[in-house]
Amino acid sequence: MCDEIKDITEIQIQDMIDLEGIDEPLLLKKAKQATPARIGIGHTGARYKTTAMLRFLADQAAASDAVFTEVSQEVVEQLGVFEIKTKCNNKNEMLIRPDWGRIIEEDQQKILLEKCRMNPQVQIYFGDGLCSPSIAANIPDLFPVIKKGLEYEGVTVGTPFFVRYCRVNTARTIAPLLGAEVACVLIGERPGLITAKSMSAYIAYQPHPRIRVHGSIEYQ
Amino acid sequence: MILKTRLYGKTYAFSSVKQVLAKASELKSGDCLAGLAAESKLERIAAKVVLSELTVKDLRENPAVPYEKDSITRLIQDDLDDVAYQKVQNWSMSKLREWILASTTTGEMISNIGQGLTSEVISGVSKLMGNLDLIYAGKKMKITAYCNTTIGEEGILACRLQPNHPTDDIKGVIASTLEGLSYGAGDAVIGLNPAIDTVDSTIAVWNILADLKNKYEIPTQTCVLSHVTTQMEALRRGASADLCFQSIAGSQKACEAFGVTLPMLEEARAMFLELGTAKGPNVMYFETGQASELSSGAHYDTDQVTMECRCYGMARHYKPFLVNTVVGFMGPEYIYDSKQLTRAGLEDVFNGHLHGLPMGCDICYTNHMPTDQNDAETLAILLANAGCHYIMGLPQGDDVMLMYQSTGYHDCAALREITGKRPIKEFEQWLNRWGFWENGHMGKHAGDPTILLK
Numbered sequence: 001m002c003d004e005i006k007d008i009t010e011i012q013i014q015d016m017i018d019l020e021g022i023d024e025p026l027l028l029k030k031a032k033q034a035t036p037a038r039i040g041i042g043h044t045g046a047r048y049k050t051t052a053m054l055r056f057l058a059d060q061a062a063a064s065d066a067v068f069t070e071v072s073q074e075v076v077e078q079l080g081v082f083e084i085k086t087k088c089n090n091k092n093e094m095l096i097r098p099d100w101g102r103i104i105e106e107d108q109q110k111i112l113l114e115k116c117r118m119n120p121q122v123q124i125y126f127g128d129g130l131c132s133p134s135i136a137a138n139i140p141d142l143f144p145v146i147k148k149g150l151e152y153e154g155v156t157v158g159t160p161f162f163v164r165y166c167r168v169n170t171a172r173t174i175a176p177l178l179g180a181e182v183a184c185v186l187i188g189e190r191p192g193l194i195t196a197k198s199m200s201a202y203i204a205y206q207p208h209p210r211i212r213v214h215g216s217i218e219y220q
Numbered sequence: 221m222i223l224k225t226r227l228y229g230k231t232y233a234f235s236s237v238k239q240v241l242a243k244a245s246e247l248k249s250g251d252c253l254a255g256l257a258a259e260s261k262l263e264r265i266a267a268k269v270v271l272s273e274l275t276v277k278d279l280r281e282n283p284a285v286p287y288e289k290d291s292i293t294r295l296i297q298d299d300l301d302d303v304a305y306q307k308v309q310n311w312s313m314s315k316l317r318e319w320i321l322a323s324t325t326t327g328e329m330i331s332n333i334g335q336g337l338t339s340e341v342i343s344g345v346s347k348l349m350g351n352l353d354l355i356y357a358g359k360k361m362k363i364t365a366y367c368n369t370t371i372g373e374e375g376i377l378a379c380r381l382q383p384n385h386p387t388d389d390i391k392g393v394i395a396s397t398l399e400g401l402s403y404g405a406g407d408a409v410i411g412l413n414p415a416i417d418t419v420d421s422t423i424a425v426w427n428i429l430a431d432l433k434n435k436y437e438i439p440t441q442t443c444v445l446s447h448v449t450t451q452m453e454a455l456r457r458g459a460s461a462d463l464c465f466q467s468i469a470g471s472q473k474a475c476e477a478f479g480v481t482l483p484m485l486e487e488a489r490a491m492f493l494e495l496g497t498a499k500g501p502n503v504m505y506f507e508t509g510q511a512s513e514l515s516s517g518a519h520y521d522t523d524q525v526t527m528e529c530r531c532y533g534m535a536r537h538y539k540p541f542l543v544n545t546v547v548g549f550m551g552p553e554y555i556y557d558s559k560q561l562t563r564a565g566l567e568d569v570f571n572g573h574l575h576g577l578p579m580g581c582d583i584c585y586t587n588h589m590p591t592d593q594n595d596a597e598t599l600a601i602l603l604a605n606a607g608c609h610y611i612m613g614l615p616q617g618d619d620v621m622l623m624y625q626s627t628g629y630h631d632c633a634a635l636r637e638i639t640g641k642r643p644i645k646e647f648e649q650w651l652n653r654w655g656f657w658e659n660g661h662m663g664k665h666a667g668d669p670t671i672l673l674k
Contacts, residue, residue, distance in 0.1 A: 024670035031399070031669065035385055035392030038616035039399040043667045046634035048616065056593070056616055060625065063587035095552045095588055096249045130588050191587050192623030 008051065009058050013194075018042025018049055036194060056193070063191040067091070071132045071164065079139055081126070081161050082115055084108040088165035101167030109177055112161070116178050120158030122150055123180035127166025129200075131188030135162070137197040139186065146184075168202045175207040183207050221278050225269045232266035237274065237282035241340065242523035243267035244347040246563045250511040250524045250554035257523075271344055272314040279341045280309070284470075284522035284530060291472045291482050296338055296533035304336025316341075317348045320357050320574075327360035334361075334574045339470075339533035342574045343526040346567050354570040355606040361573040363609070365502035367441045367462060367541040369644050371408060371609055372578045377641035378610035379632040380542070380580065381406035384621035388415050390428055396615055397432060398669035403629035404636070404657050405613030407647035408542060408580060409463055409505065411443035415621050422446045422454040430460035430497065436672060439646035441498060441541070443505055447479060448488050455495050462498040463505040463541060464488050467512075470530030474518035482534075489538050502541035507582070508532070509546040510564050511554035524554065525567055532575040542610070543572055544580035548596075549624055551586055558595035561585065565599045569608045580610035584626040593617060593625060600627055604635045611635070637661050 014032050017040045019025045028040045041052035048056070068091055076083050085108060087100040094101045104112075116123075124146065126139055147157050158180055163170060171183035182205055189198040204211060223240060224233040234240045242256040244267035251257040258264035280300075283293045308316060319325055334342070346354065364372040371378055383396035393412060400406055410429050414421055422444045429442040441462035444451065448466040455461050466485065469475050475482075485504075492503040508531040513519040519527050528545070535543050545568035548561050555564050565581050572579035583599045585591040600611060617628035635641070642648055642660060651657035654672065655665035665671045 022668050022670055023665070024674060027670040027673045028668075031391075031395035031673075034389060034395045036620045037383075037385070037392070037396045037614075038618050039396055039669075041616060043403075043630055043662075046630055046637055046662050046666075048628075048630055052616065056618065059618075060587065060592060064590075064592070067588045068590075096253065096556060098553050099253075190623065192620070193587075193618045193625070194620060194623075 008055055013038060016041065016052070016055065018052070059193040062196040063193055066131045066133050066188070066191045066196040069132050071128045071135050071162070075136045076162050079126070079135070079162065082111070083162045083164060084111050085164040086166055086170065091165070094165040098167055101165055102169045102172070104170060104173045109173070112174065112177060116159040116161070119179035120156045121180070122155055122182045122184060123158035123175060123178055124184045124186065125161050125163055125174065127163045127170065127185050127187035129166055129168070129188035130190040131196065131198060133197050134188035134199040138199045142186065169211065171202070171204045171207040172209050172211045175204065176209065181206060221274065223270055225266050227262055227266050227269070232263055234267060234270060237278060238284060238522055240267050240270050240274070241344055241347065241526050244271045245523045245525050246347070248510070248524055248554065248560050248564070249552060249556035250514055253553050254514050254519060254521070256521060268348060272312065272317070272348055274313050274344070275309065276311050276313070276316060276337065276341050277309040279313070279344050280305070280338045283338065283340055284526055285520045292470060292475070292530055292534050295482060295537055296530065299537055300338060301335035304333050306336075308333055308336060313344050313348060317345050320345065321353060327362050330357070330361055330574065331363065331576055334576050337574065339529035339575070340526055342532070342571050343529040345574070346525065346571050349570070351563065351566050354566040355602060358570040358573055358606040361607055363573060363576055363578050365539070365541045365578045367498045367500065367502050369407065369439050369441070369646050371541060371644065373645070375641055376644055377604055377608070377632065377636055377639065378408035378580070378644050379405040379613040380408045380610055381410045382413070382612050382614045382619065382626070383410070384413050384614070384619050386415055386621050388412075388421055388425055390424065393425060393428060394432065395669070397429070398672050399615060400613050400629050401438070401672065402656050402665065402667055402669045403613065403633050404643055404651055404662070404666070405629045405632055406438070406440055407644040408610035409441050409443050411445055411463070411465070411505070413445045413622060417446045417450055419450055419453045419457065422450050423457060423459045426454060426459040426461050437650070439650055448484060449479070452488055452491055455491055461492070461496050462503070464492040464496070464503055465505045465507070467507045468531050468534060469508070469512045469516070469518070470527035470534070471513055471518045471520060474513040474516050477516035477518060485538055502539050504538045504540035505542040506531070506535045506540050507544055507546055508568070509550055510568065511550050514554065515550065525571070528568060529571050529575070532572045532577055536575050536577055540577065542580060543577045544582055544610070545569070545572070546582040546584060548585040548589065548591070549582070552589045555589070557589065558591050558598070561589070561591060561595060562599050562602065565603055566606060569603055569606055573607060578609045581608050582612045582626055584612070584624050586624045596625065596627060597631065600631055600635060601638065604639050604641065633662050633666070
């Protein structure tokens with residue numbers, strides 16, 4: 001038994017290489033540096049080597065867990081914000097009813113009206129979206145910087161809050177309700193195998209109930 | 221036309237052929253989201269009973285979108301082989317199903333009649349089939365098409381090599397391409413989904429793929445899957461291009477959401493036949509996937525299998541070399557889990573074949589579905605036995621640009637060994653020459669792309 005505990009996910013995919021039977025190892029190493037794709041991983045028969053297989057399973061499990069786990073109460077408390085939810089009652093409903101993930105029901109709207117500063121120029125809020133870990137991974141670094149930058153420019157920023165089971169187009173309800181000129185939702189993005197913590201910012205100018213979503217700005 | 225039946229003493233009545241089709245569909249989350257699915261299992265079976273007694277003519281005369289309203293309905297109806305249709309128009313759907321499955325009915329006979337069936341008829345017959353029916357009937361049909369090589373010959377399982385890269389980096393694309401070739405992927409097409417949909421980028425990638433193809437004398441075809449208008453401009457400016465790609469959907473309105481019209485596809489096909497590097501005559505490559513119509517609100521209260529079929533009805537007009545359903549890309553609100561994914565993959569490949577198309581499948585899933593790689597592998601072995609012409613080959617099934625998982629280079633090699641199927645003949649000879657493949661299994665240099673770089 002070894003004291004040091006191994007973590008197979010610490011190795012960069014670009015450094016994960018299997019040189020068994022490779023004629024020109026240097027050429028393969030060079031090729032690996034050109035792409036994050038899982039090339040040069042060897043094979044046993046027509047199947048994967050065990051290490052490559054386990055690494056794939058770990059990365060896919062991380063991505064899947066990122067979608068299906070909840071943002072914990074502790075994380076919300078640490079952000080120092082309050083929480084509302086959409087019409088969805090759980091993750092599964094959120095996945096099969098994207099339309100419900102855009103609905104903020106009246107009782108939740110009341111909470112917003114009670115707790116939020118009205119008529120800010122910019123209203124920023126956080127949504128779990130399809131990646132719960134993205135909240136803890138990004139918001140503590142990201143939000144204070146954006147807020148500071150906006151306030152430095154003399155722009156008023158609304159009270160931040162967290163929306164559970166949140167889809168992108170919640171701004172259509174939230175912005176008119178709070179009288180915000182611009183709405184920005186920082187929301188967990190559908191994870192791939194490269195990262196299970198990615199987040200997007202969707203920004204809308206004068207959102208209204210019939211607004212539709214077209215593009216996104218990626219932020220990790 | 222009777223739209224009512226009884227089961228266990230309870231009457232089930234339906235308001236239209238379209239509703240019968242929707243309620244007879246196997247459970248899909250997308251049909252639930254659209255409010256079209258059967259409300260109970262028994263209601264679903266009642267719809268199947270009603271459907272089984274409708275005639276081919278009933279379904280032809282009730283298209284999902286009216287003829288006057290939709291250019292795709294018009295294309296499908298006007299293209300129909302009238303002689304074939306006359307033979308079967310008065311058959312019940314039950315009779316059509318049993319005829320397709322009968323031992324005395326050959327694949328060639330099915331394919332001939334298939335040209336007389338509209339997409340709604342084909343959708344309907346698939347709803348009367350179990351998963352094994354779809355495999356059993358699908359295996360009979362042999363549909364070939366010719367670009368630089370022939371797809372769909374007996375005993376062949378081909379593979380699209382998909383060397384995507386997050387920024388279309390040329391060295392990265394080449395690295396993934398050579399690796400894939402060393403596992404025997406790439407005989408269907410070497411096709412890249414570009415991260416950057418511009419004319420310059422499309423030309424750059426296309427010329428790199430052409431250089432590789434020419435340098436190593438690889439008997440295959442190349443494609444850059446940017447928007448059709450981008451590809452046309454790239455071709456005008458001298459790109460070395462074989463196949464013309466476009467994603468399509470089953471109504472005019474849904475196609476418009478993709479920025480596609482029928483005259484545009486007609487023009488693209490003519491241009492690729494004239495200026496492209498392919499020998500032809502099959503120079504088009506289409507991708508589809510259940511529920512893209514619903515996602516753009518252009519499904520006309522029609523179930524997703526039927527709308528998907530209409531993509532095939534449209535595709536066959538353009539005599540494509542490849543069509544594949546990207547079966548698990550849309551997300552769990554349309555295809556929820558492994559059970560629905562399996563069903564959709566089998567339906568799409570069968571329905572495409574019955575339309576006369578060389579069908580492949582991107583056997584894939586996203587990370588917000590409750591599925592994993594095992595589910596993709598299970599569907600892959602089913603489809604390899606259902607006459608599926610080709611599957612995708614990606615480095616370990618992980619698409620580092622589109623952020624979803626599909627089948628890996630290794631998977632196609634394994635499926636060939638398990639089923640005794642082989643790569644396309646000329647491509648197999650090429651693989652043999654490099655030691656990547658020998659005697660029906662992976663060769664001594666399989667998995668070593670550096671052999672090509674020496």
